[in-house]
Amino acid sequence: MPFKYNSTRRYRIGKMKFKLTNWPEYEAGLRRRGSLTLWITPEALSSWQAPKRTTRGGQPRYSDLAIESALTLGLVFGLRLRQTEGLLASVLKLIGLDLAVPDHTTLSRRARTWRSVDGREGQDIAAKQAVHVLVDSTGLEVYGVGRWLEDKHGARSRRGWRKLHLALDADSGEIIAHVMTGQDEGDASQVEPLLNQIDNPIGQFIADGAYDGDPTYEAVGRHSAGAVVVIPPRSNAIERPDAGNTSQRDRHIAAIKANGRMRWQAASGYGRRSLIETAIGRYKSIIGHRLRARSFSAQQTEVALGCTILNRMLACARPKSVRCRTVKA
Incomplete structure (x- = not known):
């Protein structure tokens, strides 16, 4: 295969070098990836409570967007469900919002039935564009x-x-x-x-x-x-x-x-x-x-949120690199 082509003589081939052409913008985007305001949006806070059910059954307390925000926060910062619950509670307290925080058992249960609010991953593709x-x-x-x-x-x-x-x-x-x-x-x-x-x-x-x-x-x-x-x-x-x-x-x-x-x-x-x-x-x-999840349905939720997180990070900061041309003496 390609990476094995002329493997006995590869040591003579110098490694390609690249340089970034948008380093200031890329560096600012990398810092923004760690901002809590990127992952806890005003839309999620305004729709924190679940809408009233029109059918028979128990009334959910938290909306799917609230569950998504909590699970996303845990994936981004590498936290377990209990630590995610604590981080979210402290953030809401600092903001000054009197909102109930879903506990770790609720997050684990709702992750098995979560459905995406925004739909599919790619949202920036122009319509009908190949x-x-x-x-x-x-x-x-x-x-x-x-x-x-x-x-x-x-x-x-x-x-x-x-x-x-x-x-x-x-x-x-x-x-x-x-x-x-x-x-x-x-x-x-x-x-x-x-x-x-x-x-x-x-x-x-x-x-x-x-x-x-x-x-x-x-x-x-x-x-x-x-x-x-x-x-x-x-x-x-x-x-x-x-x-x-x-x-x-x-x-x-x-x-x-x-x-x-x-x-x-x-x-x-x-x-x-x-x-x-x-x-x-x-x-x-x-x-x-x-x-991290143990059930298959919760694992599907984890993968879906992981793909969404990567797309959002890529939208914040994407390097533009060009190959450096080496001049032989």
Whole structure:
């Protein structure tokens, strides 16, 4: 694969260097990410109480927006539910608002039934504008036996891990769709659920070799008929001689055979797939590589809020870097 190309001579190739062109704005945005006013908005405070129910049943005390604000605060600052309750109570007291704070048991229970108030993640995409979609998946650990017990006594957690499937807008860097599944679900099987969350037409779709196959091409074709699909075929893939019209996959195979895989990647723009790898690394470094919730529904809520948090952070501060050109003597 590309990162192993000429691996025996890679030490002679100097590392690329970049510099930021918007450092003052980027630095101010990074500071703003830690501001409480960014995560506790006036809209959430004005809609803190839940609306009256018109059907039979108990009356909820807190709105979904209030629960979302509390859970978001805990994810941003890496707090557990009890510490989140204490932080939120102190903030409301400093503001001078006489609002009840949901306790940790309420947050845990409501997280299993929470529904997004703002809808889908990507909100800044212009209507009917074609998007460049990048898709990939990663694993997230779940609550269970710790690493020390596993190494010392051979204990194994029965919960395993979850798979987070993400769709990224390559131009804005925002997460525009996400799906969380169990560890046994294949990557290609979640392409259609991801695309169902995207209203805009797709101009180009890029994924790694795990998505190679007819199901992925057909799912993208059903969503956007003219979409360009860039997926590296398997090393032993061959063209279909009986195909009437040459498919995109056959054209990729022919281009690789004629020019090699490296030139095909440069010509097709496959290198932009690194952007979603960066987004996955951003998720694990900021939100975490382990899910805190224990039930599957609460874990879905945690993932949805995590994606929303990353999009809001990206809107506050996004670096603009250019490559430094080195002049040889």
